[in-house]
Amino acid sequence: MAGFQVIEVKESIFAENDRQADALRQKLKAEKTFLLNLMSSPGAGKTTTLCRTIEALKGELRIGIMEADIDSDVDARTIDGTGVRAIQLHTGGMCHLDADMTKQGLEAFGTENLDLVVLENVGNLVCPAEFDTGAVKNAMILSVPEGHDKPLKYPLIFTVCDVLLINKIDVLPYFDFDMEKVTEYARMRNPNIQIIPICAKTGEGIGAWADWLLQQVRDWQS
Numbered sequence: 081m082a083g084f085q086v087i088e089v090k091e092s093i094f095a096e097n098d099r100q101a102d103a104l105r106q107k108l109k110a111e112k113t114f115l116l117n118l119m120s121s122p123g124a125g126k127t128t129t130l131c132r133t134i135e136a137l138k139g140e141l142r143i144g145i146m147e148a149d150i151d152s153d154v155d156a157r158t159i160d161g162t163g164v165r166a167i168q169l170h171t172g173g174m175c176h177l178d179a180d181m182t183k184q185g186l187e188a189f190g191t192e193n194l195d196l197v198v199l200e201n202v203g204n205l206v207c208p209a210e211f212d213t214g215a216v217k218n219a220m221i222l223s224v225p226e227g228h229d230k231p232l233k234y235p236l237i238f239t240v241c242d243v244l245l246i247n248k249i250d251v252l253p254y255f256d257f258d259m260e261k262v263t264e265y266a267r268m269r270n271p272n273i274q275i276i277p278i279c280a281k282t283g284e285g286i287g288a289w290a291d292w293l294l295q296q297v298r299d300w301q302s
């Protein structure tokens with residue numbers, strides 16, 4: 081027998097994170113605040129989609145946006161221009177947010193009077209998917225230029241997301257992106273995933289997305 085001990089550090093990090101995430105969800109439930117974790121590659125259209133979502137829902141819901149980035153405030157400035165409250169979180173080089181970082185952000189933000197908080201996670205298809213942030217639902221955006229094979233290459237993020245927005249459908253004529261194939265591959269990972277094609281640039285499909293999100297918030301609050 082080896083004379084040293086092996087400790088599964090990664091497992092214990094995830095177990096502790098899962099406990100914190102569950103505690104955060106319970107607190108949000110008591111406050112009737114819905115937290116959405118929005119993930120994608122950099123440039124897939126998270127901030128643009130959020131601006132459209134705010135336009136569609138700001139008459140119905142009190143919305144706040146938490147922007148997470150390694151080190152910039154570009155997105156918080158953009159959201160600030162929409163008139164809803166925004167906060168910028170800097171991860172200091174980390175490629176994802178965990179439940180404790182999300183909790184710190186929510187506490188600084190003050191969420192008691194908000195119906196919907198969206199966390200724009202750090203742009204990345206790998207690390208953010210590994211950590212439960214405490215969100216009620218996970219959403220992801222895959223944009224047409226990235227290609228329809230991504231559910232095959234980055235399975236975890238498609239497994240943990242409740243809804244997949246296929247953005248930039250305006251550029252479909254220029255790419256050999258196959259909507260049937262992406263649907264098939266995403267459902268192989270997650271048979272229950274909702275798939276909504278959108279164009280954040282023109283607003284096409286945003287109505288269907290906003291309806292889905294509003295229903296989730298109402299279900300959480302009832």
Ligand SMILES: Nc1nc2c(ncn2[C@@H]2O[C@H](COP(=O)(O)OP(=O)(O)O)[C@@H](O)[C@H]2O)c(=O)[nH]1
Pocket residue numbers: 120121122123124125126127128129203247248249250251278279280281282
């Ligand atoms: N053609 C097209 N461009 C888009 C669309 N949505 C976003 N973009 C552009 O994609 C780039 C990245 O968008 P952004 O929202 O910043 O992505 P993020 O990094 O995921 O937050 C910007 O130049 C947007 O104008 C879309 O539906 N169609």
Ligand SMILES: [Mg+2]
Pocket residue numbers: 126127128155200
């Ligand atoms: Mg952004």
